[in-house]
Amino acid sequence: MTRQADxxxxxSVVQGYQYIRVSFDGLNMLLLDxxxxxxxxxxxxxxxxxxxxxxxxxxxxxxxLVAYCLNSRLQLLNEMPLSRRxxxxxxxxxxxxxxxxxxxxxxxxxxxxxxxPVPECMRNGYTPVSHLSIHxxxxxxxxxxxxxxxxxxxxxxDDAGDTAVRQTG
Amino acid sequence: MSETNxxxxxxxxxxxxxxxxxxxxxxxxxxELFEVPCTPxxxxxxxxxxxxxxxxxxxxxxxxxxxQTAKEPFAGIVAFQQSADMPVQYGCIKLxxxxxxxxxxxxxxxxxxxxxxxxxxxxxxxxxxxxxQVLMVLNLPKLFSGDLASIPPDVGSL
Numbered sequence: 407m408t409r410q411a412d413x414x415x416x417x418s419v420v421q422g423y424q425y426i427r428v429s430f431d432g433l434n435m436l437l438l439d440x441x442x443x444x445x446x447x448x449x450x451x452x453x454x455x456x457x458x459x460x461x462x463x464x465x466x467x468x469x470x471l472v473a474y475c476l477n478s479r480l481q482l483l484n485e486m487p488l489s490r491r492x493x494x495x496x497x498x499x500x501x502x503x504x505x506x507x508x509x510x511x512x513x514x515x516x517x518x519x520x521x522x523p524v525p526e527c528m529r530n531g532y533t534p535v536s537h538l539s540i541h542x543x544x545x546x547x548x549x550x551x552x553x554x555x556x557x558x559x560x561x562x563x564d565d566a567g568d569t570a571v572r573q574t575g
Numbered sequence: 576m577s578e579t580n581x582x583x584x585x586x587x588x589x590x591x592x593x594x595x596x597x598x599x600x601x602x603x604x605x606x607e608l609f610e611v612p613c614t615p616x617x618x619x620x621x622x623x624x625x626x627x628x629x630x631x632x633x634x635x636x637x638x639x640x641x642x643q644t645a646k647e648p649f650a651g652i653v654a655f656q657q658s659a660d661m662p663v664q665y666g667c668i669k670l671x672x673x674x675x676x677x678x679x680x681x682x683x684x685x686x687x688x689x690x691x692x693x694x695x696x697x698x699x700x701x702x703x704x705x706x707x708q709v710l711m712v713l714n715l716p717k718l719f720s721g722d723l724a725s726i727p728p729d730v731g732s733l
Contacts, residue, residue: 480612525630526721533613538628545609545621
């Protein structure tokens with residue numbers, strides 16, 4: 407996938423993207439993609455279907471989607487905190503998954519935030535975080551939604567044990 | 576003999592260093608810091624300052640990565656340049672106390688003690704302060720260059 411942000415250096419304002427700001431576990435994340443992704447209430451979650459890596463399956467009009475929950479370190483949980491009341495639906499190949507969040511809001515194009523690269527001194531090998539941004543005086547991490555999906559896939563395939571958190575929190 | 580002003584910075588009860596008078600430009604008492612995941616332990620937070628997002632360096636966490644330290648109440652914003660023709664950059668350093676203004680003279684210069692060899696990577700010079708304690712002069716461009724993640728400190732030497 408070609409991403410406009412990859413061609414930019416230094417501070418940048420990325421045009422042509424859809425922005426969704428999601429919050430969970432004290433983390434604010436600006437998800438960007440060149441496609442719009444649905445935000446849905448976190449209802450009808452079947453926790454019986456949870457696995458080592460997922461918190462269950464969520465019934466939507468698009469099917470019974472595997473639901474994932476991340477903590478502030480972007481590690482997978484297998485128990486969903488009660489505060490996760492909304493989900494964002496992301497594509498994975500020909501399938502869809504749900505990421506459970508506390509809040510999710512679309513940011514309109516009139517308020518495209520300035521994006522700054524992650525400082526060199528904060529880089530430590532692989533990270534799905536591409537930029538940092540400021541929203542209402544607070545720092546957001548910026549993640550391309552395909553990179554978030556790749557990150558979850560990476561956690562699951564890299565596991566087993568180190569990256570998956572067995573308990574909520 | 577020339578003298579100059581500097582700031583003595585405390586990163587833990589036993590870990591201190593100095594920066595030049597004009598390198599320290601702002602102090603925060605209990606600033607709001609924001610976590611950034613998938614980052615090194617010594618630099619995993621940012622601070623929002625003047626419409627910019629600054630990395631927050633925890634030197635104590637770099638030197639003592641296996642010791643959980645209490646939350647530092649202060650943060651100092653420092654200014655530096657990677658080279659003379661480069662723009663001024665800003666970074667933030669966690670502190671456990673307000674900075675202390677000190678005087679430094681040429682005659683106070685000294686060698687970096689062998690037991691503090693981990694500072695070699697991060698310091699430009701060293702000197703003895705009025706209390707006789709050896710203080711390193713922080714190499715700020717190096718500190719914020721990203722090299723720290725690949726430099727293991729000599730923890731055993733502390």
